[in-house]
Amino acid sequence: MRTDPLKRIRKRLETNEEKIKALSDAQKPRTDRPIIHIGKTEIGIKKAVIKPDLTSETVLTDSTWSYVEIFLKQDNTSNAKEAAFFWEQARNFFEATKNLSLVAAPLTTYYCFLNATKALLYYKGVPFNLKHGVSGKRTDGHFLLQNEEITLKPKGVLSALCNYLGEPVKNNEKAYTLKDVFYNMSFIHRAFQLTFQSPSHPDLFVPITRPRFVFDKFRKVGWFEAQLEKEHSTKRVLGNITGFGVDKKYDNNKFYTIRRNKTFKWECRNNKPTVDSLVDFNRYHLKIRKQLRTIYGPNNLWYIKRSNLANHLINRNNLVLIYATMHRLSEMARYEPNGLKKHLEKNHSWLLTEFIQKAGQQFIDEISSEITGKDFRTTGFRD
Numbered sequence: 001m002r003t004d005p006l007k008r009i010r011k012r013l014e015t016n017e018e019k020i021k022a023l024s025d026a027q028k029p030r031t032d033r034p035i036i037h038i039g040k041t042e043i044g045i046k047k048a049v050i051k052p053d054l055t056s057e058t059v060l061t062d063s064t065w066s067y068v069e070i071f072l073k074q075d076n077t078s079n080a081k082e083a084a085f086f087w088e089q090a091r092n093f094f095e096a097t098k099n100l101s102l103v104a105a106p107l108t109t110y111y112c113f114l115n116a117t118k119a120l121l122y123y124k125g126v127p128f129n130l131k132h133g134v135s136g137k138r139t140d141g142h143f144l145l146q147n148e149e150i151t152l153k154p155k156g157v158l159s160a161l162c163n164y165l166g167e168p169v170k171n172n173e174k175a176y177t178l179k180d181v182f183y184n185m186s187f188i189h190r191a192f193q194l195t196f197q198s199p200s201h202p203d204l205f206v207p208i209t210r211p212r213f214v215f216d217k218f219r220k221v222g223w224f225e226a227q228l229e230k231e232h233s234t235k236r237v238l239g240n241i242t243g244f245g246v247d248k249k250y251d252n253n254k255f256y257t258i259r260r261n262k263t264f265k266w267e268c269r270n271n272k273p274t275v276d277s278l279v280d281f282n283r284y285h286l287k288i289r290k291q292l293r294t295i296y297g298p299n300n301l302w303y304i305k306r307s308n309l310a311n312h313l314i315n316r317n318n319l320v321l322i323y324a325t326m327h328r329l330s331e332m333a334r335y336e337p338n339g340l341k342k343h344l345e346k347n348h349s350w351l352l353t354e355f356i357q358k359a360g361q362q363f364i365d366e367i368s369s370e371i372t373g374k375d376f377r378t379t380g381f382r383d
Helices: 005-027 064-073 078-097 105-124 157-164 178-183 186-195 235-239 275-291 318-335 337-343 349-372
Strands: 134-138 148-152 205-216 221-228 244-246 257-260 292-295 301-305
Touching: 064 078, 064 105, 064 349, 078 105, 078 349, 105 157, 105 318, 105 349, 134 318, 148 157, 148 178, 148 318, 157 318, 178 186, 178 318, 186 292, 186 349, 221 275, 235 244, 275 292, 318 337, 318 349
Parallel strands: none
Antiparallel strands: 134 148, 205 221, 205 301, 221 257, 244 257, 292 301
């Protein structure tokens, strides 16, 4: 049976119209989605996990020590005064560490972390037991990171920090090996990968650029959006990031623009969001912030932590892992310095050295944000 000539003509016209529309769409400039604002302030992802100061600008300073000290002293409450005392103690231990060897440094660094954590807990009004909240041991005589274990305790300073972060410690908390803990720290992850080149420990952190919150004014919803670097813009990497997909509004040929699938309510007129919108956004920020990791440095470096691995993952905040690890190293520095020295002579020496040297700045940068709600960056640099 012959096809109706009119139908053939209509089909060709429809095909041509589709091609013309596709060409027209390809020539249109692809504009970014609108970024959410409160007043005149653009709202981005913040370092503080709990109660970030959403509308504050990034604080440019070469020392968060002085800024936090002034911040606490300007708050004329008993909690702030108590916190200021422990913050000063933490700073003294931090300064003392600068003149110590790698074998001795963990001891004073740990007491810096202990006092800085107490400053946070006092200021936020979080009750805590005076115990350290963590213990450690070596499972056999070999000086390997997988033989060094740390266990979080349900009482103590570290336990209170976990409660503050919404990660309470269970009564029968399983032990973590230092090897797994190091694997879960973004700021030494490159050193870990170069030390342990193993398929059982694939890249855990996916670097992102331009992290931002955008919205659709017609649907009255917003969501988190970011870009993957060109070398990471592959289907394999995308498949490793749970809860994200490519935003088809963008070109995505040179690099992927990804978005979190879940949204938050965002009803806003003249950059004045409703109360319900702000409440929903704060819940959303907390959830997405727990998926992200940041690295202290002159620029804003953000990473999405993968959650699709069956082994070696630890679902704990960076502050908790750094604190617990430094406690174990401080035990060795105090009671078994020769053992710590042996670790520093093994093939994981560089990884351990990187941690001891960088953990102080990383911890203080993150806990400064938790105390003040603000983001910090060193002066003299531009993104």
